[in-house]
Amino acid sequence: MTISSASWRSLLYVPGNNDKFLAKAQTRGADALIIDLEDSVPSDYKQAAREMVAAKLSDLIQGPAQVCIRINGDLVNMADDLRTVVRPGVAAIFLPKCEDAGKVRLVAQALDLLDPMNNVGIVPLIESPGGLIHAYDIARADKRVVALLLGSEDFATSCQITPSEQTLIGAKQQIVYAARAAGISPLGLLDSIANFTSADLEDLAVRSAAFGFSGATSVHPGNVQALNRGFSPSQEDVEWAERVMEELDRAERKSLGAVTLNGRMIDKPVYERAQSILARRLPG
Incomplete structure (x- = not known):
C-alpha cells in the first residue's frame, strides 16, 4: 500500500458533476481531494457524474493533491462507481454508510480485482450509532483501510441529536481510539464543520489535532489553508x-x-x- 493518509491535513470535497469545480480542484492547496459521486450528485445525474469524473481523472491525478473518490453506498451504484473510477493514480475510495466490517470487505474484494497492485486504499465513513459500535472492526476489516471518518451531520441525524462539539465529542473520541488501535489515521474535527466559519476553523483544527485527529475534510476551498495550518505542528x-x-x-x-x-x-x-x-x- 503506497497511500500515506498521515499526510492528509486537508481533504476537499469536490462535486463529481461540477465541471468548473473539478477543473480548479488541484489549485486549492488541499493535501487530498475527495471527488464526490454520492451526496452532492442528484440521483438522476449519477451516471453523468461518473462519466465526467472518468474523463477528467487522468488530468486530476497529475496534480499535487492525492485524488480520492467518495462512491455511493448502495450496491448498484457502488458497483458502477468502482468499475468506472478505479484506476492507477486514485489514492483511496471513501466508503459511506459503513455499518459493519462486511461492507468494507466487499469493497476490498472488488478492489482486489480492479486494483491487483493494491494501490487504492479505503476510508470508511461511520454515519450511524450502529456503525460507531463496530468502528474498531471496521477500521481493521482489511489491509486497504487507511483512515476512518465520522460523518457528523448524518451521525447526528441518525442519533436525533443536535450536532455540536458537546454532543459529538464522545463519538469523535471513539473514532480516534478505533483508528489508532488499528494503526490508521483518524480524520475529523471535534465539532461539525457546519458550525464554524473559516475564521474559527484554524483554532478548531488545532484543538482537534490535540485530541488525536490527523486531518479533516471540508466542502469549501476557503477552509483548506486553515486546516493545513491547524493540523501542522507549531x-x-x-x-x-x-x-x-x-x-x-x-x-x-x-x-x-x-x-x-x-x-x-x-x-x-x-x-x-x-x-x-x-x-x-x-x-x-
Whole structure:
C-alpha cells in the first residue's frame, strides 16, 4: 500500500458533476481531494457524474493533491462507481454508510480485482450509532483501510441529536481510539464543520489535532489553508520535539532511559511523541 493518509491535513470535497469545480480542484492547496459521486450528485445525474469524473481523472491525478473518490453506498451504484473510477493514480475510495466490517470487505474484494497492485486504499465513513459500535472492526476489516471518518451531520441525524462539539465529542473520541488501535489515521474535527466559519476553523483544527485527529475534510476551498495550518505542528511544538530528541539521544549514550527537560520527566513515550510531531512538518 503506497497511500500515506498521515499526510492528509486537508481533504476537499469536490462535486463529481461540477465541471468548473473539478477543473480548479488541484489549485486549492488541499493535501487530498475527495471527488464526490454520492451526496452532492442528484440521483438522476449519477451516471453523468461518473462519466465526467472518468474523463477528467487522468488530468486530476497529475496534480499535487492525492485524488480520492467518495462512491455511493448502495450496491448498484457502488458497483458502477468502482468499475468506472478505479484506476492507477486514485489514492483511496471513501466508503459511506459503513455499518459493519462486511461492507468494507466487499469493497476490498472488488478492489482486489480492479486494483491487483493494491494501490487504492479505503476510508470508511461511520454515519450511524450502529456503525460507531463496530468502528474498531471496521477500521481493521482489511489491509486497504487507511483512515476512518465520522460523518457528523448524518451521525447526528441518525442519533436525533443536535450536532455540536458537546454532543459529538464522545463519538469523535471513539473514532480516534478505533483508528489508532488499528494503526490508521483518524480524520475529523471535534465539532461539525457546519458550525464554524473559516475564521474559527484554524483554532478548531488545532484543538482537534490535540485530541488525536490527523486531518479533516471540508466542502469549501476557503477552509483548506486553515486546516493545513491547524493540523501542522507549531514552531514551538517543533522546537520542543527537537529538544526532546536531542536530550534523550544524549541520555541513551549515557545508558539513561529518562531525563528531565524544563522540570518534567521525558522518556521513550515522549520521544515517540516528538518523532510524531516532527513527521508532521509538511510544506504549505
